[in-house]
Amino acid sequence: MKKPILFLLQIPPPVHGSSLVGSYIQKSTIINEKFKTAYINIGTSISISEIGKKHISKVIIFFKLLYLLVKTLNTLKPNLVYIAITSKGIGFYKDLFFVLITKLLGYKIVYHFHNKGVSVNQNNIIDNFLYKWAFSNTSAIILSHRLYYDIKKYFNKGAVYVCPNGIPEDKIEPTKSLISTKRHTHFLFLSNLYKSKGIYIILKALKQLKDQFEDFSCSI
8 A cells, every 4th residue: 555645845836946846746647656646735825026025815725735735634634745945035934834834643754955044044943942842843845055054053954955956857958059069158147136046156257267368148
């Protein structure tokens, strides 16, 4: 018999790193063939601009999600609950309600961290208390060994798994105009245009390159 797993994750829209990985997991034949799966999209925003903003429709969606979670847990009775949790801020406080229900009903949790910020907020008395409670007796998935520092206060290394992000091979479609030649180098910056994603760093790097030679281009 297949072991049941409940996935609480985000699925596009909006399109961002966590939601894309969520869609890959939901469509994974490996996961769905090996386990009895159920999915709940815990995103309440439908566009990037809505993320972090208050709106009555998001509150209604949120309470519907809480009801759906209770209903699914009682019917599926999963061996494991996967939660793509937000590391800090309003998103973290929202996700805590999903954690609260899951823990009260006695289900095992594994968190998947697609962002960082725990180490920045862990010195706040309230956040530290909430982190300790939410992360106790749980496991975590991080994107790189280099990101362990962000959660090491609350997770032993034995409870942490590393799973780098990737994209399906069938999504890769080489474009001739992006292929570098011996005479010309083409750089591609592929991310959201947030400061934390490094957009200013690459602009500074391109300026330094331009001061040395001009035979290159960059697509952002």
